[in-house]
Amino acid sequence: MAPENILTHGTVQARKQSDQTEQNVLLNVAEEVPVALVYNGISHVVLMATPQHLIELAYGFSLSESIIERASQIYEVDIESHVDGMTVHIELATACFAKLKQRRRQMNGRTGCGLCGIESLNQIKLVLPMAHHSISMTAEQLAQGFIRLTDQQPINQLTGGCHAAALWQPDDDVLHVFEDVGRHNALDKLIGWRLLNNNPQGALLLTSRLSYELIQKAAYAQLPLIAAISAPTGMAVRLAQQAGIQLAVFVREGRVTWI
Numbered sequence: 001m002a003p004e005n006i007l008t009h010g011t012v013q014a015r016k017q018s019d020q021t022e023q024n025v026l027l028n029v030a031e032e033v034p035v036a037l038v039y040n041g042i043s044h045v046v047l048m049a050t051p052q053h054l055i056e057l058a059y060g061f062s063l064s065e066s067i068i069e070r071a072s073q074i075y076e077v078d079i080e081s082h083v084d085g086m087t088v089h090i091e092l093a094t095a096c097f098a099k100l101k102q103r104r105r106q107m108n109g110r111t112g113c114g115l116c117g118i119e120s121l122n123q124i125k126l127v128l129p130m131a132h133h134s135i136s137m138t139a140e141q142l143a144q145g146f147i148r149l150t151d152q153q154p155i156n157q158l159t160g161g162c163h164a165a166a167l168w169q170p171d172d173d174v175l176h177v178f179e180d181v182g183r184h185n186a187l188d189k190l191i192g193w194r195l196l197n198n199n200p201q202g203a204l205l206l207t208s209r210l211s212y213e214l215i216q217k218a219a220y221a222q223l224p225l226i227a228a229i230s231a232p233t234g235m236a237v238r239l240a241q242q243a244g245i246q247l248a249v250f251v252r253e254g255r256v257t258w259i
Helices: 054-064 093-101 139-151 153-158 181-198 214-220 234-243
Strands: 009-017 024-029 031-040 043-050 075-083 086-092 163-169 174-178 203-206 225-230 246-252 255-258
Touching: 009 153, 009 214, 024 153, 024 181, 024 203, 031 054, 043 054, 054 086, 054 181, 054 214, 086 093, 139 163, 139 174, 139 203, 139 225, 139 246, 139 255, 153 174, 163 181, 174 181, 181 203, 181 214, 234 246
Parallel strands: 031 086, 203 225, 225 246
Antiparallel strands: 009 024, 031 043, 075 086, 163 174, 163 203, 246 255
């Protein structure tokens, strides 16, 4: 069960200066809290995350980190609030938990490098599952999706401090959006929502650059088309090509670069 009345943003006192003026203002800031994911009583990872959609985060992280393959392998998710953060208790199927314990590692959460907590190079997942299908969209359709996305990021509109991941279905004019201070968390929340809703298909829209670990998560979630407003890394491109994922980058004002 998810706690109610969780604050996703707050205000701080600040001083705003321009060339000729100075004034005291209240600045809206996005909240980030430590969120511990605990599998069958054993803490696996602590993420710094926006404290909303944590059930979706639990399912999405579990799928994109290859802990589970389907939603039914998680029996229950319970969220507990603390003064210092939040704990997400995940009851995992016995076979999945045994597999997790075999490769369990200590890590402090994903950062921009995407490899924090990895103990050896052979833990990097370089062989990803192939996309089982493809999706075709035009540059105009993707641009329209990003226009819609801008209007559906309430925390970012207030604070300027959140990333978003969205599933865009232009034929049905449907956009599902998840925000988080961490781009990896935003994607995991979207992946978890898809897993709990029979994995609807569409283009994955991201408001960040494309790095290796985002491609890895998308591959495990079977998302064959990723569009981003920024650049990919070389490793991200190579992994996307290996997994059969189409990339659309620098999507702005009707322009797109296809890879």
